[in-house]
Amino acid sequence: NKHLDIITQCSIDTDNGSALLATLPDSRYPYVYPRDSASASRLLYKIVISPLKSSDIAYSILSKVARFILYCQREDGYWGQRYSINGEDHGIYKQEDNAAHGTTILCRYLLAAKHKNISIPNVDKIIEAIKRASEYSLNNYYRSEIHLFYSTTSIHESAIEEGYSIWVNYAYLQMLRLIERIGRSYGVMDKFSIEMELKEGFSATIDNFFSMSGRYVRRLKPNGEIDLRPDITLMSPFYFGSGMDIDYFKKTEEFVNSIKFIEQHLWDPDLGMLQRYLPFIEDDNTHIHAGNGPWLQYTLILAQYYFYSGDGEKGSELLEIVDKYKSKEGYLCEHLTTIDRFKEFQKLEWETGKDFEKEFSPDILTEGLPYDRIVEELNHMKNAYDLIKNMSKDIENNSYITFATPLMWSHVEYAIALMLKLENELSVADFPAVKYTNKQ
Numbered sequence: 001n002k003h004l005d006i007i008t009q010c011s012i013d014t015d016n017g018s019a020l021l022a023t024l025p026d027s028r029y030p031y032v033y034p035r036d037s038a039s040a041s042r043l044l045y046k047i048v049i050s051p052l053k054s055s056d057i058a059y060s061i062l063s064k065v066a067r068f069i070l071y072c073q074r075e076d077g078y079w080g081q082r083y084s085i086n087g088e089d090h091g092i093y094k095q096e097d098n099a100a101h102g103t104t105i106l107c108r109y110l111l112a113a114k115h116k117n118i119s120i121p122n123v124d125k126i127i128e129a130i131k132r133a134s135e136y137s138l139n140n141y142y143r144s145e146i147h148l149f150y151s152t153t154s155i156h157e158s159a160i161e162e163g164y165s166i167w168v169n170y171a172y173l174q175m176l177r178l179i180e181r182i183g184r185s186y187g188v189m190d191k192f193s194i195e196m197e198l199k200e201g202f203s204a205t206i207d208n209f210f211s212m213s214g215r216y217v218r219r220l221k222p223n224g225e226i227d228l229r230p231d232i233t234l235m236s237p238f239y240f241g242s243g244m245d246i247d248y249f250k251k252t253e254e255f256v257n258s259i260k261f262i263e264q265h266l267w268d269p270d271l272g273m274l275q276r277y278l279p280f281i282e283d284d285n286t287h288i289h290a291g292n293g294p295w296l297q298y299t300l301i302l303a304q305y306y307f308y309s310g311d312g313e314k315g316s317e318l319l320e321i322v323d324k325y326k327s328k329e330g331y332l333c334e335h336l337t338t339i340d341r342f343k344e345f346q347k348l349e350w351e352t353g354k355d356f357e358k359e360f361s362p363d364i365l366t367e368g369l370p371y372d373r374i375v376e377e378l379n380h381m382k383n384a385y386d387l388i389k390n391m392s393k394d395i396e397n398n399s400y401i402t403f404a405t406p407l408m409w410s411h412v413e414y415a416i417a418l419m420l421k422l423e424n425e426l427s428v429a430d431f432p433a434v435k436y437t438n439k440q
Contacts, residue, residue, distance in 0.1 A: 003043075006331070007411060009406075017066070017068030019087075020065050021408065022404070023406055028384055029404060032082060032084075034102045035098065040408065041062055041108045043419075044112075048116065049112070063109055065109075068087070073102060074089075078099070079102040081093050081095045081157070081366075094152040094153055095157070096137075096153075097155070100172045106126050106133075107130065110127075110182055138194070142172075148169055149164070151165055158286070159364050160277065160287075162221070162222055163220050163227075165219040166206075171240055176199040177199065179196075180196060180199060203248070214253065215234075215254050216254055229278065230264075230277065230278060231262070232274055232295070234261065235258075235305065259302070262302075271336055272324075273321055274294055274298045274299045288345050288349060291337030292337060293337035294335060296413075296414075299318055308420050312424045315424070318417075327406070334405075335402075335404075337400065338400055359377075359381075
């Protein structure tokens, strides 16, 4: 309920539904991101189908979030990186996974309504929106020659993901599976025959492409080379198919090895928790964002995996680490860094203009982006960094810096981790051997 309350604080009611912002309205990020809203829909749907008393509240929030996302969709089915509370496209980066995220939100809303036996007056309009989004993604992002979805940026908002990434392709696998459920639940399977034809075999295809030498890999580069570097996106098979609204995730040897790999290479030695990728600042596609450090939402997804897999002790250890970084209000941030790393970032990247070149590389920007949009974002960045420098004494005392507090997404993943923790504890108490066997 505490986390639901924070999600509500990040929501603004409009005539077109609820604009679920990345953080509080007066923050640096007063935008609606389809990716972040999709993460919230993952939690909200799980609450809706649960016996929790907040089920009705979760359904109400989900319905209003879905209405807003529907309003933001372009006529041709496109969704961009982010939107203002008026539904205007304020995206900067090309992001090809948003069609999957927007569709996922709408599908979860329809499935939640079906679960509660609620009739939606404009259900046909929503189903048509799902169809437009899937058609747009198939026509613009899917490469039939290689049977994968191509992307420029996605979760990390940089060309570190350009090519065929594990995150984007598992996001689309989830979309296809949810579309199938909508087709069956609402009797419209004939409308999605193309999607269902693609779904057949797609799971095996991406498993084959993204596994190598006993573990998963994060992407195939545009030229087909395999990117072996550690990345939190190696958790994508779990994140997009693990007991929320669909449950097709299977704990395989490749996935277990992938978890060991990212924990070994991405665990922050000073602050704990997972970094999102390694900070090779000389790589033009690696964005450091004011100093490298751990990201809470990804660490919380790792905790979810352990609860889901039956290792409640490991999951609880991760929650305890995250708890150390809560604000006095109980807020969770997006990511952390140390004062020394921030100073190094300022010296090597910000003051030299290198960070500007990375953040606004023409290759990753949306077509026809107004320069005013770049200036607006640059001002947000400068103001945030100036604020840190002005608070240098307090920062020295705390020894670390937090960014984007509270981050709605972090609270979403914490709440899901709590729900999986409870399920794990109940399962162990009532059926000590069953859950572990099933997950194997």
